[in-house]
Amino acid sequence: MKVSESEARERGEATSREAACPYRLVLEHVTSRWGVLVLMELLERSYRFGELRRAVARHGRTASEKMLTQTLQTLERDGLVHRDAKPVIPPRVDYSLTDLGREAAEQVRGLARWSKDRMDQVTRAREAYDEARG
Amino acid sequence: MKVSESEARERGEATSREAACPYRLVLEHVTSRWGVLVLMELLERSYRFGELRRAVARHGRTASEKMLTQTLQTLERDGLVHRDAKPVIPPRVDYSLTDLGREAAEQVRGLARWSKDRMDQVTRAREAYDEARG
DNA sequence: CAGTATCCGTGTTGATACTG
DNA sequence: CAGTATCAACACGGATACTG
Numbered sequence: 058m059k060v061s062e063s064e065a066r067e068r069g070e071a072t073s074r075e076a077a078c079p080y081r082l083v084l085e086h087v088t089s090r091w092g093v094l095v096l097m098e099l100l101e102r103s104y105r106f107g108e109l110r111r112a113v114a115r116h117g118r119t120a121s122e123k124m125l126t127q128t129l130q131t132l133e134r135d136g137l138v139h140r141d142a143k144p145v146i147p148p149r150v151d152y153s154l155t156d157l158g159r160e161a162a163e164q165v166r167g168l169a170r171w172s173k174d175r176m177d178q179v180t181r182a183r184e185a186y187d188e189a190r191g
Numbered sequence: 192m193k194v195s196e197s198e199a200r201e202r203g204e205a206t207s208r209e210a211a212c213p214y215r216l217v218l219e220h221v222t223s224r225w226g227v228l229v230l231m232e233l234l235e236r237s238y239r240f241g242e243l244r245r246a247v248a249r250h251g252r253t254a255s256e257k258m259l260t261q262t263l264q265t266l267e268r269d270g271l272v273h274r275d276a277k278p279v280i281p282p283r284v285d286y287s288l289t290d291l292g293r294e295a296a297e298q299v300r301g302l303a304r305w306s307k308d309r310m311d312q313v314t315r316a317r318e319a320y321d322e323a324r325g
Numbered sequence: 326c327a328g329t330a331t332c333c334g335t336g337t338t339g340a341t342a343c344t345g
Numbered sequence: 346c347a348g349t350a351t352c353a354a355c356a357c358g359g360a361t362a363c364t365g
Contacts, residue, residue, distance in 0.1 A: 078251055080306040083313050087302070088222035090358090093215075106327055117212055121359050126328065136316025147326040148365080157312055164302045168221065171298050172214040178291055179217050182270025224338095240347055255339045260348065281346040282345080 086135055087161050091120050091128040096154070096162035097169060099138065103153035137161050220269055221295050222302075225254045225262040230288070230296035231303060233272065237287035271295050 086092055094113045098104060104112060110125050120128070129152060132138040137158030143149045154162055172179075220226055228247045232238060238246060244259050254262070263286060266272040271292030277283040288296055 079314075080303070080310045081251055083306045083310065084227065084303060085224070087306070088227075090219075093218065093222075117215055122328070123330095123360090124358060127358095134317050134320040135313045136320075137313075142327090146365085148328080150327065157309060157316070160305060160309070164305050168298045168302060169214070169218060171294060172217045172221070175291060175294070176214045176217065179269045179271075180213075182291070183268050186268045186270075256348070257340090257350095258338065276347090280345090282348080284347065 083135060086131050087137070087165060089128065089131075091124055092132060093165055093169070094120075095125075095128055095132065096137070096158065096165050099152060099154045100159070100162040100166060103151050106150050106152070109152060132158065217269060220265050221271070221299060223262065223265075224251075225258055226266060227299055227303070228254075229259075229262055229266065230271070230292065230299050233286060233288045234293070234296040234300060237285050240284050240286070243286060266292065 087096065091113065094117055095109065097116070098109060098112045106125070106129075110120060110122070113120055113125070129138060129140070133140050136155055139153050139155050139158075141151045141153070143151070221230065225247065228251050229243065231250070232243060232246045240259070240263075244254060244256070247254055247259070263272060263274070267274050270289055273287050273289050273292075275285040275287070277285070
């Protein structure tokens with residue numbers, strides 16, 4: 058599998074440009090567009106690939122297969138997601154959280170809850186801001 | 192100021208495509224590349240524009256003026272950041288967190304701390320993953 | 326079903342130059 | 346100093362076709 062430099066870099070092979078703060082990479086994986094949704098869904102229960110894709114779609118937009126695959130692989134590599142591929146035909150692959158992943162997901166859930174809880178304050182702030190300007 | 196459609200959308204004017212889950216937008220602002228760094232720096236103390244730019248640079252890469260401006264405006268509009276422009280020459284603008292922003296920043300700090308604390312577990316997971324494959 | 330491979334449009338980012 | 350304006354690069358994400 059040939060990947061672009063950025064795709065490789067994204068996976069953790071930091072280049073000289075961003076040598077500092079390796080933990081920021083984990084943070085970005087966890088807070089990425091699809092990472093957030095995947096972690097939160099898996100906090101409920103384990104999912105099969107297509108099933109997870111549909112579940113995520115309900116809480117945001119639907120991820121392309123490519124993006125979901127990429128997200129899951131990144132999270133698996135970081136040790137947050139467990140991938141269980143059953144050797145059956147047709148293929149069946151179950152995804153679940155590791156203990157580490159559960160911790161991460163709970164942090165994310167905290168942030169998501171905060172966002173929901175404060176949503177109207179934010180909305181009011183936006184209205185005030187927009188009214189004050191154009 | 193002419194902004195692209197996506198830049199406008201990013202600011203909260205959801206289009207039909209992503210009508211669901213407006214809170215996800217706040218979440219994305221808060222967890223955005225520069226949003227995370229800005230919130231964490233402002234948790235320490237208030238900063239002037241250029242000062243903040245240098246402070247952020249220490250914890251990641253340096254944000255371009257454009258990106259820092261955009262990030263600050265978005266967070267200000269969401270009611271997380273307070274902007275205090277003094278009418279002096281040369282201009283002096285101080286940025287600080289609102290109460291709402293402080294809450295958000297604390298959530299983000301939680302996630303960042305978790306990332307730091309678990310960094311070596313993640314690193315080991317990656318090594319195991321990479322060794323198992325190519 | 327669960328992916329992989331490839332191509333391609335465009336949005337996000339960042340350098341640079343400029344203004345009040 | 347604190348921005349705004351403009352433009353180019355490139356990474357991201359999606360559509361599609363294919364495989365085991």
